[in-house]
């Protein structure tokens with residue numbers, strides 16, 4: 417005997433209002449609340465069932481799945497990630513990595529180190545919520561605890577979203593349809609309004625605006641990255657975001673970071689770029705596969721960041737003029 421579909425309907429719909437909505441969407445008028453869903457369906461005329469477009473057993477099956485799905489979404493909503501803790505393992509030589517780093521929601525941690533030092537490996541450890549079972553032996557705790565197995569393995573309950581450098585779309589949808597599909601999967605309240613927000617936000621991040629009707633396969637690298645950042649920031653439920661470098665071209669990186677942290681996400685960025693490295697709250701220094709230091713960005717470094725930004729703006733201007741076929745012959749004025 418199934419407890420849910422054999423409960424009196426008035427009880428069932430009180431506990432799970434989504435069932436009333438579902439029955440109404442099939443065109444059924446208010447059922448008799450004292451009967452169970454199963455009995456009520458049994459005594460309905462065949463033509464009423466036919467009008468609903470589903471068989472009796474399909475309706476029963478759908479109601480049970482609907483309840484499970486809504487309950488799971490509720491649980492996910494409560495599965496907040498307030499902190500992530502990284503417990504060191506060993507470097508490439510097998511020497512111990514004696515660190516424990518905790519990151520709170522709304523913080524940005526950068527990862528710096530020479531090429532091949534292990535930055536991507538660290539991101540991969542976070543992505544799979546390593547538990548001593550990767551080459552580095554690192555462990556990741558969520559809210560101070562070992563994460564439950566289903567967070568590690570179920571694709572649809574992922575805590576971690578990865579923004580990668582190369583996005584190759586295999587579908588030929590417009591930007592509006594693509595984001596719309598994602599909004600539908602996430603079951604957001606007003607999917608259309610959300611789609612418009614994501615696209616407006618992406619256009620805000622990129623210098624080269626695009627229309628919602630543009631096919632995603634036609635977007636430039638910068639436009640694609642901007643769309644993915646806006647999507648992760650506004651639409652993704654994942655509280656942790658990993659970024660393997662945001663390329664300079666075509667994206668306002670300062671705004672992108674602001675956008676991600678306003679959503680109370682934990683952001684890890686692996687980068688060689690001083691502008692990004694100094695924008696984090698802290699930076700993890702990696703050498704030879706192991707974490708050798710964790711530096712908090714100092715006030716003096718933040719001041720320097722303003723100067724480096726001015727230098728970067730000068731360089732960008734030169735780049736832009738070269739692209740437009742102009743000459744750079746006047747003495748370059750570097751900001752003081």
Ligand SMILES: Nc1ncnc2c1ncn2[C@@H]1O[C@H](COP(=O)(O)OP(=O)(O)OP(=O)(O)O)[C@@H](O)[C@H]1O
Pocket residue numbers: 506507508509529530531532533534535536537538551552704705706
């Ligand atoms: N602690 C470790 N133990 C064993 N292997 C490691 C460790 N850390 C990194 N590696 C391995 O070293 C190689 C280089 O690491 P990785 O690709 O992460 O470097 P990177 O810093 O991201 O380089 P790049 O800046 O060029 O992208 C990889 O094969 C990685 O799996």
